[in-house]
Amino acid sequence: MKKIICLFCALMLFALDVSNIQPSNNSEEELLEVKENKAVFGEHLFSGNFKQVSKNIYNPDYKVNIADVIDIKIWGAVELSLKAEVDxxxxxxxxxxxxxxxxxxxxKDLVKIIQDKVKQIYKDNVFVYANMQTYQEVLVFVSGNVKKPGLYAGxxxxxxxxxxxxxxxxxxxYGSFRDINILRNNEIIKELDLYDFLLNGRIENITFRNSDVIFVNSIKSYVSVSGEVYKPYRFELGNDIVSLADIARVANxxxxxxxxxxxxYxxxxxxSINTYKKSEFKDVILKSADEIEFNPDFNADKINITINGEHKSLHNMVVSKGTSLQDVLDKLEFTDMSELSSVQLFRKSVSSLQKNLLLASLKELETxxxxxxxxTPQEAGIKATWTQNVLAFIDRAKKVQPKGQIVIEDKSLYKDIILEEADVINIPSKNNLVVVSGEIQVPGAFVFLDKYKVKDYIKIAGDFSQxxxxxxxxxxxxxxxAEQFKGSGFLTNKVKLAKGDSILVLPKIDSYNLQVVSLLSQILYQIAVTTKVVLDI
Structure with a gap:
C-alpha cells in the first residue's frame, strides 16, 4: 500500500511540473522549416493574393458548357436584349x-451559330451580338509537392x-518552382517554370479543362545564397542559372x-571551400547544395570615427589606420568643460562580444x-510561478544592447589605444554630479561632495527599496x-567616489536554487556594468 501511495505522489509531482510546459502547435513540417532556417526564392508568391481573384477573360477556344450564361443583343428590324442560360x-x-x-x-464561333439561326427567321436588316457573360467553372486537380493537394474549382x-x-x-x-507539369488525360501537355514569372514577369496562359492535373515535382538542384545580396534565398538551378555569375545576377x-x-559537397x-574574385564568377560552375556567401573584401587605408561630447571640433573624422586615441585628441579643440581625464571609447566589436556573453549566460539560465x-507539490507550485518570472526576465534581458565601452584607467594609456573603424569617442563634460539608480526610493542625480560616501548618497536618494x-x-x-561596494564588511570604505560616478543598487534575488541565484547575480552584474542600467527581475 505504501508503494502505491509513493507512486501516486510521484505521478502528481510529475504532472505539476509537466503542466507548466506549453505544447507546441507547430507541425513536423513547420519545425523542419525552422530548423533549415533558409528562405526560399518565390516563397512570397503564394500568400493567398491570387486565389482571391478570378476574372472572366475572353477565351476564343472555350467550349460552351451547361449553366454558362450568354449575353445576346439583336437590333435592326427587331430589338431584343437578354441573358440566356445554357440548360x-x-x-x-x-x-x-x-x-x-x-x-x-x-x-469564337458563338456569334455565327446564333446569327445563322436568327437569319432563318429574320432574313434582312437584323444584326446579332453574343458574349459569354458567365463561364461555368472547371475542376482541376492540384497534386505533388503542394501544401494542400486536392480538387479545386476555377x-x-x-x-x-x-x-x-x-x-x-x-x-x-521539397517542392520545385521550376518543374511543374500540366497533365490532361494522363499526358503531359505543358511544362512550366515559375522562375520566368518571378524574374521576368512572364507566364503562359493555359486553357484548363475539367480533370486537368497540375503536378508540382520535387526540387532537384539548388544552391543557398547569403551575404552581400538583396535576395538571400535558396535558388533552384536551371538552364539560366549555371555559373556563379548567373546566381550573382539572380540574387542581385x-x-x-x-x-x-x-x-x-x-x-x-x-x-571543399573556395573563394573566387568577381572576375572569376563566370568560370565557376555551380553544384547542387552549394552554399554561396558574397562578401565585400576591401583594403582600406583609413577609418571613420565619431567624436561626441564636449569639444569644438568635427564630430566625424577620417583618420589613417594605426591612429591612436591620443593622436585624435591632439587634433581636437576642447572647451573649459571638457573632462580629458576620463575620455570614453565605445567599440562595436566590444559591444558584440558583451552581447554574446550575455546571451550565453541567459541561455544557461533558461536551461x-x-x-x-x-x-514537493508546494515547491512545484512555487517553481511554476518563479519559472515564469525568470523567463519574462530573460526576454527583457535579450533586448539589452551593451554600450561596448573600453575601460581606460589612466589617461597615459591614450597613446597605446589604436582606433578601429566606427569607434565612438566621447569627451565627457565636467560635472559635479553623482547619479544614483536601481533599487532605491528616489533615483536621481545629486551634487558631489567630498565628504559624502556611498551610503550618504543612498540616504539622500530616499534609502534602499524593499x-x-x-x-x-x-x-x-x-x-x-566598475567597482563593487558592500553595505557591510571590509569593502565598506574601500571605494572612493568621484564626480560623474554612477551608483547602481542591484535587486535582491529570491530563489530556492542556489545555482540559479549565482547565475542571475552574474547576469544582473553584466547588464549593469555594460549598460549602466539595473534590470528588474
Whole structure:
C-alpha cells in the first residue's frame, strides 16, 4: 500500500511540473522549416493574393458548357436584349427565334451559330451580338509537392498560379518552382517554370479543362545564397542559372560584393571551400547544395570615427589606420568643460562580444530554470510561478544592447589605444554630479561632495527599496571601470567616489536554487556594468 501511495505522489509531482510546459502547435513540417532556417526564392508568391481573384477573360477556344450564361443583343428590324442560360440539354432559347443548341461550341464561333439561326427567321436588316457573360467553372486537380493537394474549382482562364495558391502554395521544403507539369488525360501537355514569372514577369496562359492535373515535382538542384545580396534565398538551378555569375545576377549582388565563398559537397564525403574574385564568377560552375556567401573584401587605408561630447571640433573624422586615441585628441579643440581625464571609447566589436556573453549566460539560465526539479507539490507550485518570472526576465534581458565601452584607467594609456573603424569617442563634460539608480526610493542625480560616501548618497536618494540587495552595489566610473561596494564588511570604505560616478543598487534575488541565484547575480552584474542600467527581475 505504501508503494502505491509513493507512486501516486510521484505521478502528481510529475504532472505539476509537466503542466507548466506549453505544447507546441507547430507541425513536423513547420519545425523542419525552422530548423533549415533558409528562405526560399518565390516563397512570397503564394500568400493567398491570387486565389482571391478570378476574372472572366475572353477565351476564343472555350467550349460552351451547361449553366454558362450568354449575353445576346439583336437590333435592326427587331430589338431584343437578354441573358440566356445554357440548360441541361445544352440549349438556349430566344423569343421569336426558338431553341439553339450551343453545347460544345467554341467561344469564337458563338456569334455565327446564333446569327445563322436568327437569319432563318429574320432574313434582312437584323444584326446579332453574343458574349459569354458567365463561364461555368472547371475542376482541376492540384497534386505533388503542394501544401494542400486536392480538387479545386476555377475558371478555365485562371492561371496555374491561382490554382496552386488555392492548394496552399508549393511546399517550401521539397517542392520545385521550376518543374511543374500540366497533365490532361494522363499526358503531359505543358511544362512550366515559375522562375520566368518571378524574374521576368512572364507566364503562359493555359486553357484548363475539367480533370486537368497540375503536378508540382520535387526540387532537384539548388544552391543557398547569403551575404552581400538583396535576395538571400535558396535558388533552384536551371538552364539560366549555371555559373556563379548567373546566381550573382539572380540574387542581385550588391555593388559592395567583390568575392564569393563557395562551400561544396562531393560524393566522397568531403567539403571543399573556395573563394573566387568577381572576375572569376563566370568560370565557376555551380553544384547542387552549394552554399554561396558574397562578401565585400576591401583594403582600406583609413577609418571613420565619431567624436561626441564636449569639444569644438568635427564630430566625424577620417583618420589613417594605426591612429591612436591620443593622436585624435591632439587634433581636437576642447572647451573649459571638457573632462580629458576620463575620455570614453565605445567599440562595436566590444559591444558584440558583451552581447554574446550575455546571451550565453541567459541561455544557461533558461536551461536551469526549465530543468530544475521540485521535491514537493508546494515547491512545484512555487517553481511554476518563479519559472515564469525568470523567463519574462530573460526576454527583457535579450533586448539589452551593451554600450561596448573600453575601460581606460589612466589617461597615459591614450597613446597605446589604436582606433578601429566606427569607434565612438566621447569627451565627457565636467560635472559635479553623482547619479544614483536601481533599487532605491528616489533615483536621481545629486551634487558631489567630498565628504559624502556611498551610503550618504543612498540616504539622500530616499534609502534602499524593499527589494534592494544592500551588499550588491556597483560604482561605475566615467572611464567605464566598475567597482563593487558592500553595505557591510571590509569593502565598506574601500571605494572612493568621484564626480560623474554612477551608483547602481542591484535587486535582491529570491530563489530556492542556489545555482540559479549565482547565475542571475552574474547576469544582473553584466547588464549593469555594460549598460549602466539595473534590470528588474
Amino acid at each position: 441541361s440539354k445544352g440549349n438556349i432559347f430566344i423569343p421569336q427565334v426558338g431553341v439553339i443548341n450551343v453545347l460544345g461550341v467554341n467561344n 475558371l478555365s482562364s485562371d492561371s496555374v498560379i491561382q490554382f496552386i495558391d488555392k492548394a496552399g502554395g508549393i511546399n517550401l521544403n 549582388v550588391k555593388p559592395t560584393a567583390t568575392t564569393a565563398l563557395v562551400k561544396s 562531393d560524393e566522397n564525403n568531403k567539403i 536551469l530554470a526549465l530543468t530544475s526539479t521540485s521535491q 527589494r534592494a540587495d544592500k551588499n550588491r552595489i556597483l560604482i561605475i566610473h566615467l572611464n567605464g571601470k
